[in-house]
Amino acid sequence: MRKPPSCGRRCRAGASSCTCSYLQVTGHGIEASLMDALIAASREFFRKPVEEKQAYSNLIGGKQWQLEGYGNDPVKTKDQIMDWSDRLHLRVEPEDERNLDRWPGHPASFRGLLHEYTASCKRVKDEILRAMARLLELGEDDGILNQFGDKGTTYARFNYYPACPRPDLVLGIRPHSDVCVLTLLLMDEHVAGLQVLRDGTWYRVPPVSDHTLLVNVGVSLEIMSNGVFWGPVHRVVTNSEKERMSLAMFYSTDLEKEVEPIAELLGEKQPARYRKIKFRDFVAEHYEYFSKRERVIESLKI
Ligand SMILES: O=C(O)CCC(=O)C(=O)O
Numbered sequence: 001m002r003k004p005p006s007c008g009r010r011c012r013a014g015a016s017s018c019t020c021s022y023l024q025v026t027g028h029g030i031e032a033s034l035m036d037a038l039i040a041a042s043r044e045f046f047r048k049p050v051e052e053k054q055a056y057s058n059l060i061g062g063k064q065w066q067l068e069g070y071g072n073d074p075v076k077t078k079d080q081i082m083d084w085s086d087r088l089h090l091r092v093e094p095e096d097e098r099n100l101d102r103w104p105g106h107p108a109s110f111r112g113l114l115h116e117y118t119a120s121c122k123r124v125k126d127e128i129l130r131a132m133a134r135l136l137e138l139g140e141d142d143g144i145l146n147q148f149g150d151k152g153t154t155y156a157r158f159n160y161y162p163a164c165p166r167p168d169l170v171l172g173i174r175p176h177s178d179v180c181v182l183t184l185l186l187m188d189e190h191v192a193g194l195q196v197l198r199d200g201t202w203y204r205v206p207p208v209s210d211h212t213l214l215v216n217v218g219v220s221l222e223i224m225s226n227g228v229f230w231g232p233v234h235r236v237v238t239n240s241e242k243e244r245m246s247l248a249m250f251y252s253t254d255l256e257k258e259v260e261p262i263a264e265l266l267g268e269k270q271p272a273r274y275r276k277i278k279f280r281d282f283v284a285e286h287y288e289y290f291s292k293r294e295r296v297i298e299s300l301k302i
């Protein structure tokens, strides 16, 4: 596992680019051929005619938005600016709660590849969260994993950004922090787009090669660690020449679990810095704030 260079203006990645907010993981043991095949299969899905993709829509009856499926974000207001991206958002864990009718049946390899990738990423995620528990000096290595509750949930989100004729007018994904505990991001190796906000400046995250995974702290972990870890604000910009793809695996707690600072980290001198919130409500509020381009976590700070 390779730690990126130190933070902020001293970033060695260059004045306009930054990898400081993300941990990069190489040598993770996930087969490169599996990653390539899954990205190729999802690219094939996104290139299908819209009518075919609509069969997996995230709008029930063409109207009511749900998290899972193919489509875009919920539309909250008439003047909401939409993102320039196509998404496929699928619950992959718990395995017995998968809605396979939302999983593309074509190409035929897609479901098997996603199943395999989910199992491989789980190992990587567990190892990272155990290392992070040690960094927090928790009594046990599973100190963060134990916070997930009985039914920790994992969503895979395939992001497809077609080339955009007016990149000056629209973003691929507007500024946000991930609401989950941890994200494992597989980015396009050739096309840049991800940017991270530091001290009021947007820094470009350069594309990474060799099947490197980017690890992003989500705001659930920011709360659990009582602010020791921080969920960076990031966005994706578009470009007029090339399409781009990414695959994010979002690891979240049980929907019924309260997300709160880990008790072991609190004391007289370290009071809780965040209010607790049930994860189900956290997700709902996240989308309310997201549509207004605000961060839900700000409302939980004490
Ligand atoms: O496409 C990317 O590089 C980032 C995607 C992202 O931030 C997300 O899916 O939450």
Ligand SMILES: [Fe+2]
Pocket (backbone or CB within 6 Å): 176, 177, 178, 234
């Ligand atoms: Fe994100």
